[in-house]
Amino acid sequence: MTDTAAAAPLRDSHVKVIAASSLGTVFEWYDFYLYGLLATIISAQFFSGVNETTAFILALAAFAAGFAVRPFGALVFGRIGDIVGRKNTFLVTMGLMGASTFAVGLLPSYASIGVAAPLLLVALRLIQGLALGGEYGGAATYVAEHAPEGKRGLYTSFIQTTATLGLFAALLVVIGLRTWMGEEAFSAWGWRLPFLLSAILLGVSLWIRLQLQESPVFREMKEQGKTSKAPLTEAFGRWRNLRWVLVALLGAVAGQAVVWYTGQFYALFYLERILKVDGGTANILIATALAIGTPFFIFFGWLSDRIGRKPIILGGCALAAALYFPLFGALTSAANPALAEAQARAPVTVAADPATCSVQFDPIGNESFDQTGCDIAKSALAKAGIPYANQETAGGGAEALVTVGERRIEVAPGTDVAAELTAALEEANYPLKADPARTDTVLVVAILTVLVLLVTMVYGPIAALLVELFPSRIRYTAMSLPYHIGNGWFGGFLPTIAFAMVAATGDIYAGLWYPVGVAVLTLVVGLLFLPETFRRRIDHEG
Template identity: 75%
Template sequence: MATTYDDGQPKRSVTGQNEKLVIAASSLGTVFEWYDFYLYGLLATYISAQFFSGVNETTGFIFALAAFAAGFAVRPFGAIVFGRIGDMVGRKNTFLVTMGIMGLSTFAVGVLPNYASIGVAAPVILLVLRLAQGLALGGEYGGAATYVAEHAPEGKRGLYTSWIQTTATFGLFAALLVVIGFRFALGEEAFAAWGWRLPFLISIFLLGVSMWIRLQLNESPVFQKMKDEGTTSKAPLTEAFGKWGNLRWVIIALLGAVMGQAVVWYAGQFYALFFLEKTLRVDGATANILIAIALALATPFFVFFGWLSDKIGRKPIILGGCALAAMTYFPLFGALTNAANPALAAAQASAPVTIVAYKPECSFQFDPVGKNKFDTSSCDVAKTYMAKTGVSYDNVEAAAGTPAVVRIGSVSLTAPDAATLAGPDKKAAIAAYQAQLQAGLVDAGYPAKADTAKINKVAVVAILWALAMLVTMVYGPIAAMLVELFPSRIRYTSMSLPYHIGNGWFGGFLPTTAFAMVAATGNIYYGLWYPVVVAAATVVIGLLFLPETFKRNIDD
């Protein structure tokens, strides 16, 4: 076997420490960080009730998702700060610091007083903690992926780094198991009241384990060689983003690969879970179990697609996953409705709901300050109630001055003109109309929640597995590709920024954006346009500009 590259430089292999230790230690530490980060997403419904109780239910949940997304918003800044440190000081010490920030911030969420105790200070502090988590994760991933890739033998970078790619799903899976365990052990009432804090509190023990594991590692051989030779970058930010030769690859990596990978990842795992719980009204414990099973079945394919990318290249697998997602999301989520809540699917088919209203009188059902009760027009009265039910509806324009009408199949219910009412009369009229709407929906077969006994669990798991398989396609090879795109002296900085802009902004904001789109239109599937359009754009840009990287020498 050849021991040198074509230019005469020696080929690198894992030296100084066992390659299994490198993968295991890097991966396990990253699993714990993802566990910490994703607990918030899994418990968004409880966090909404605890920390955003000062606003209406729909706004509170969107706010909770927005705070979830805030952690993603700052990830690129964490990538810049810690990427620079990682390229100047070293890979190992940098991700020890990020781990400490993540673990302590997560523990603090578990002891934070709620809105009822300290008022508006509660959501403000919560937001600060989410920002700290986002900064930490922004510095973690690039370090772990770079560290493993720089240890990997030639021809196995996709395989080795794919283990890092499993950590996000393993972290989510671990968080699911912990949440499910506490829910069953405590019961739903106790878990909702205080038990939701326990998954956050135990993270302090995971922090201790993670720090001990990471302390067993040596520095990356590539970085150590640069350090010994005095060739490390003195200004990695300037080299990475101030020079067009490297900046153009940062932009291509973002738009031609990571952007699509991110929306496929978050649509296939997080949005699918939120869709089950909030839209299809599947109880949280059942939804968690079903998605945990699907993730367990799909997770080995991260490694498979990482290995396959060493054979056929990174580009066809990543772009192929994006293309399949863009083509299949609408039918897959439609099938998910049929399987998870067949009564809802049947009611939507036999008695579709339409709101006929004068559009200028209709407010967007989101109140950022918690003061608007959406009771100043007949349209608002109708849409406020429908937003709470989660029932999908179409909008039809009415003439000016015409009161809003909700059609449930062949039944038409005219909303009261709230502008002409006041005080107790308005309250009584709205309550009476909401009772009419509720009765109309019940008569048409719309269920208040999914009947657990009628859920086709095999079909739900199969659909969730299909969504997760698309995730493994786009995510398995992405770390290897990003590492290979950039030179070693600025690799940590260069790869971290596009990864975290893509996953932090395009992916992290997906649940919030998608649910806001649903709230604005009333169509429960409308939010899917966001990942579909972004994934399709990535396919086009990637085909035109993204190079194949799997045979590159990364030691330079």
């Protein structure tokens, strides 16, 4: 980019670039996040052949499958973007995303075609993940290469809002349809409509992006014959570039990813699945927090142009690690105070020989979990959504002892304790679901907003940081891989890992150890190895 272009103020062409790139990316995130919002319904529609806890874990795993392949999409489309160009590449990724999302709305359920239903669902999720793996790097690079020096954080922060705006748009559609149709009709067939409606958004987004020109940095490289002929080899086969890929992943993106998915997705699953808040209400609460917090993506992007990217991103990771346990504890008390009170007044424990306890995860639906008292007790508690503590006994045989406050229930192999356990839980005032009349809505929204603000700190400046770390000839490829490994693997698997940890331990807070641990890792690596980049020019070839 020439000095004149770099110093130019915001022009109509810049607004068009930001708006078109952002709108297209909002559409792709809308598609991708619909699945996460409807995970509970999808688990019933496509994984009904297994027990309820396993079905939900499998539904989250299918959600995570889309994230698992994102790094491969980054490699495929990143290479194409560095060789062919930024614009045409993210037109292709958008088309793939839109087609696969529309197809999800047409899929028959497990009741109709059996095991083929979840297999087809996972296949479509994989296509979505590949497409998204090529989308983000292209959009972020495209906007950054149009931005004047000193404003890349601000310009790319608009791209950073797109994930949240896509989630927000999906929330509004889901909330609107649930309210209009009623929960019964929406759960039966109305959940398909948000996927089918995406076809309209696809057409509009493609038309807008077709109006764009190629980025000036790439055009200049192409005219001078300086584009990379082998971007994968240059990015990952040469240590001087590969080391920055590793630093970017472990020292920035991994922590950003877990903070993002904890604040926007795990919080939703926690409200709905663990605290038993009505699904529609949980969506509204999250949407409200997102509406309040979203402008701060732009604020922190702007701030990173003045004080740097590194202190804001690492500061967000440090705050997340310190605050997650108290924030989620406060969320429990505010959203379902009856559950918090019951836990304090009449804690539930399962005393058994650890050798007789299974993990309560059955991906093929062949396990009944009724061979030992421990399995029977934990299966019943997991199905009821009741938190419990484990107490080890040595050589206790296959029997288990469940304690609910002062009440003790002996559980032997082959027995059914559901009725007795239900009576004990009712006696201890454990709620079947959160009582809306007792939910402190203002406090819940405040806590969720703090979680979203942590997301804006780590995510607002990350695109500018990644663009500035790598030379222009391999930028699309080099920045896309750490971003999508971080967000696809560290972040995308977070809901699955966290919920499985909760199901296995009975501790509703156990899943938080995963994001806290990764955030601390990023804080340490980032402080030691991550450079500050906000004063760098980005038209260097490397």
